[in-house]
Amino acid sequence: MIFNKQIAVIFLTIAVAASLTLAVFLYFYQPPRRLTVNFLDVGQGDGSFIQTPFGQNIIIDGGDGQKILPELGRVLPFYDRTIDLMILTHPHEDHIGGLVKILGRYRVQKILATGVVHNTPTYLAWLEAVKRKNIPLVIIDRRQEINLGPDLKMEILWPQASLLNQEIDNLNDSSIVLELIYQEQKFLFMGDAENVLTPGLSQGERRLSEADVLKVAHHGSDDATSEEFLQIVKPKTAVISVGKDNAFGHPSLRAIKRLEKLGAKIYRTDNNGWVKIISDGANLSIETAK
Ligand SMILES: [Zn+2]
Known part of the structure; x- marks a missing residue:
């Protein structure tokens, strides 16, 4: 006993x-603080969804709207209905369509846009929804830095002056261009900006510089991602957001060759489906749907 x-x-x-x-x-x-950047499979268009180590949800463009809600549903738990920041790079259909859908489903806290003139029903519907829901809309009017938390910031590189209420000949070149910098790692989001912006982007205090990950400009078209641009940015990883068999012939073989010559590892949403890049601030891990 x-x-x-x-x-x-x-x-x-x-x-x-x-x-x-x-x-x-x-x-x-x-828990380890990780930044997740999801290049969503939105077909022909652009849609990037960022989950910061501090719990913020950020969407940059949303494709044409046909695939954005299931794609977001895949990465966000059903109870999380808040988007802290929505960024519209420019109001072309293949970027804004999904943002209209998101406004209908999620609580959006703040929006960044350029305020350019464009008279499509989708853009007007988006503007109307933003107004009706009283969401703070910030018009980018200079290069600026947005602090998202310790060691995490967003640098807006373009536009460098307000485009509010302006009619722009080539809306691609009104695209918001931004960097997301987490500790030692940098993601560059080019929107649909074409080569003509490279000189302006590579001058001044906050200028284009080397990036670890490049969201390739304008769906990999030949009028963007020039040799000159790549010599500045030198991306190790490049993501092309593009739809299978699209009518525009995106991405161009020449743009792909330029990236390959540089030794960049290329991911394409038409071949890989969604692309998810996780950063701990020093290293990246990459997953794809296929
Ligand atoms: Zn586009």
Whole structure:
């Protein structure tokens, strides 16, 4: 009997010690802070969804609207209905369509856009929904930095002056161009900006510089991603958001060759489906649908 009692005491002591250790561990444990950038499979168009290490949800464009809701549903738990920041690079259909759908389904806290003139029903519907829902809309009117948390910031590189209420000949070149910088790693989002912007982007205080990941401009078309541009950015990883068998012939073989020559690893949403890049601030891991 005494022997059994001693064993019981020992077991009890071990159990208490183990519970205490676990409690202390759980109290002090901090999960690794990771940035996730999802290049969504939105068909012919652009849609990037960012989950920051601090819990913010950020969407940059949403494709033409046919695939955005299931794509977001795939990466966001059903109870998470808040988009902290929505960015419209420019109001072409293949970028804005999905943002209209998102406004109908999610609570959007803040929007960045250029305010250019464009008279399509989709853009007008988007503007109307933003107004009706009273969502703060910030018009980009200069290069600026947005602080998203410790060691995480967004740098807006383009436009460098307000385009509000302006009619632009080539809307692609009104695209918001931005960098997302997390510790040592940089993602560059080019929207549909074409080569003509490279000189302007590579001058001044906040200028184009090397990036780890490039969201390739204008669906990999030949009028973007020039040799000159690539010599500045030198991306190790390039993502082309493009639909299978699209009518525009995107991406161009020449743009792909230029990226390959540089040694960039290329992912394409037409071949790979969605592309998910996770950064811990120093290293990247990449997953694709296929
Ligand atoms: Zn586009």
